[in-house]
Amino acid sequence: MSAPTSRPPLGRRGLLTGAAAVVLLAAGSTMAVAGASGAFGSQHRGRDASCAAPTLPGAKVSVRLVDMRSMTTRGGMMGGSGGMMRQGDWRNFYRGMMRVLASPTSVRAGTVSLTVTNTGYLAHELVVLPLAAGQQPGARSVGAGGTVDEAGRLGEASASCAAGHGDGITAGATGWMSLHLPAGRYELVCNLPGHYAAGMFTTLEVA
Known part of the structure; x- marks a missing residue:
């Protein structure tokens, strides 16, 4: 029987998951703002x-x-x-x-x-x-x-x-x-x- 895998405490796992979600949301917001302003589109340049x-x-x-x-x-x-x-x-x-x-x-x-x-x-x-x-x-x-x-x-x-x-x-x-x-x-x-x-x-x- 293999040794149990070490996991971080639940509180720490939740904190890491929350931080990753914040980073993803911030990146998504930045992309959305840039897209709305035409930074990624050439049709209005x-x-x-x-x-x-x-x-x-x-x-x-x-x-x-x-x-x-x-x-x-x-x-x-x-x-x-x-x-x-x-x-x-x-x-x-x-x-x-x-x-x-x-x-x-x-x-x-x-x-x-x-x-x-x-x-x-x-x-x-x-x-x-x-x-x-x-x-x-x-x-x-x-x-x-x-x-x-x-x-x-x-x-x-x-x-x-x-x-x-x-x-x-x-x-x-x-x-x-x-x-x-x-x-x-x-x-x-x-x-x-x-x-x-x-x-x-x-x-x-x-x-």
Whole structure:
């Protein structure tokens, strides 16, 4: 008959079991908090580029760039992945899927600063183009590449968390520009492929 196995007293066993449970619970809580904050997920990392524009001179215009990633096209859901819009699928974009929203829509002539925030899911930009007398916003001819002619361009905000030109304002980020605008009518457009035709334009009146 084998010798009985030595065991710690019951009180000590209970204490050890309780300590192990506390460690496991703490680890589980840490994982849960980290998961909820996105530490273990990459699906939202592209939207973490938020930034604020510095104090800018002159009249201030706040611009929001908007798109809708889950919409149906004439042939069904876009992108083949839950209806998500993708930057390269611009031929599937249709009028009304995207917007440029400016506030205010009229300012005094002189120095004008535009703060441009991308609240959509795709990268966007903002280009300032003059409008001729009688010309309506959204009426520019769209070329084979899905863009419009930028002749006479007065300024551009296409950098994330910076002023001026860049590779596009990423989702959740802000870009900005300051320029001198004489009295007239101007069209604010996103000229990435397909975006103008999808509705990314608005008018700014300068008096």
